[in-house]
Amino acid sequence: MYKRFLHLSRTATILMALLPVVAQATATVGEIAPPFTLESMDGKQLSLTDYRGKKAVYLVFWATWCSNCEAEIPKLKATHLDHANHIELIAINTSINDSMRRVEHYTHKHELPYRVAFDQGSTVTQLYGVVGTPTQVIIDINGTVRYRGADSPTDLAQHLPALLSTN
Numbered sequence: 706m707y708k709r710f711l712h713l714s715r716t717a718t719i720l721m722a723l724l725p726v727v728a729q730a731t732a733t734v735g736e737i738a739p740p741f742t743l744e745s746m747d748g749k750q751l752s753l754t755d756y757r758g759k760k761a762v763y764l765v766f767w768a769t770w771c772s773n774c775e776a777e778i779p780k781l782k783a784t785h786l787d788h789a790n791h792i793e794l795i796a797i798n799t800s801i802n803d804s805m806r807r808v809e810h811y812t813h814k815h816e817l818p819y820r821v822a823f824d825q826g827s828t829v830t831q832l833y834g835v836v837g838t839p840t841q842v843i844i845d846i847n848g849t850v851r852y853r854g855a856d857s858p859t860d861l862a863q864h865l866p867a868l869l870s871t872n
Contacts, residue, residue, distance in 0.1 A: 732833040734853055738762075738844045741829045743797065743822040746812060751822055756793050757848045761868040763794045766830055766840040769803050769811045773855070774839045778815055780857040785819045788861070791869055792843075794819040799830040799838060847872050 731739045742752040756762050765781060767774035785794045796819060798808045805823050812821050824830050833842060843852035843861075845868045852858055 732842050732850050732853065734850050736850055737848050738842070738850050739832050741832060743824060743829060745795075746809060746821045746823065751795065751820060753844070753848075756844075756846075758846060758871065761792045761846050761865075762844040763792050764833070764842040764844070765794070765796045766799055766824075766833065766835045766838055766842075767796055768799055768801060768838045769807045771838040775815075777839055777841075777857055778817070782818060784857065784861060788865065789819075791865060792861075796821045797829055798823045799835060800824045800827050801830070843868065846870070 738753060740753050742750060745751045753762060763784065765774075765777070767777075781794060781796070784792070788794075796817065798821065800823055803823075805825075808821065808823050833840070837855070839855055841852070841854055841857060842850060843858070845851050851864070851868060858864070
């Protein structure tokens with residue numbers, strides 16, 4: 706019962722923290738994804754615009770305390786393994802009720818093979834209108850948002866040609 710309460714409390718905290726930006730959510734399916742630059746956990750710069758014209762991008766907004774995020778890891782690892790040449794998978798920790806140290810520990814514990822970034826101050830999280838975790842956003846090679854949801858799409862391979870088709 707306490708775990709359920711704790712999860713609901715954290716979810717409420719996220720919703721309250723992000724409520725002012727919901728109306729400003731700009732990562733809408735069919736629209737150009739807002740550009741951002743973050744530092745990944747390996748210390749390298751990570752800029753969305755670096756992938757335009759080269760690869761599709763799969764963003765996952767997550768938190769270490771999110772049980773649904775943890776449940777998505779096997780699917781995300783499989784996606785990374787199967788499509789790393791065509792899709793850049795980037796896990797963005799929202800930094801809400803989290804710390805860099807927790808994210809580093811979590812990343813090593815779960816042996817995440819894809820890029821991970823800590824969104825200090827939740828700037829990108831707010832820019833993308835994230836109000837819950839996980840939130841998954843798939844951006845095609847042209848920079849257009851093609852998918853937004855809480856779950857990994859089951860038919861990603863089917864849509865790969867469209868994701869990689871240049872205008």
